[in-house]
Amino acid sequence: MKIQRDGQIDVNLNLKLPVNVVEYARDNLQDKANVQRLNDQLSEIMTQDAEEIIRTLQESGCDAFGIGRQLIARYPAIWKSVNWNKEYPDVRFHTQVTVDIVGNGILN
Structure with missing residues (x-):
């Protein structure tokens, strides 16, 4: 959390998710470039989802992260x-979800 000089509250929310992929139709997860592409795509999707959830929480006045x-x-x-009830919806969240595929398939 950082308080700007103008009183604006900024929160960096970084989440790292180790992921096991059980099924993947193309099944080319031995290729590191393919795994990195999937990591990047999933990271982007999950970051967008997290930002949407945070907006919903702020609109509802729910401080689930305990800011x-x-x-x-x-x-x-x-x-x-x-006045926290009035300030909380204006808190700027800087969200980054990083997905890291650490395993794949039922048997590695």
């Missing part, structure tokens, strides 16, 4: 000066 609690702990003076 307010972190603000209380790290920046108590700022916490006292803000």
Whole structure:
């Protein structure tokens, strides 16, 4: 979490997902370039999904990630000066989901 000089709250949300692919129709997961392409595609899709979920949470006023609690702990003076219910929807989340295929098939 970072507080900008203008009071804007920015949150970096980075998630790394190790993934096992059980079935893949093209079944060319021995090729590192193919695995990297799938990693990149899945990372992009999952990042977009996470951003949509965060927007929904903010619109609902649901602080599921506990950003307010972190603000209380790290920046108590700022916490006292803000109306969290009004500020939370304006928090800027910078989301990045990184998928890493670590295995494939039923038997590796």
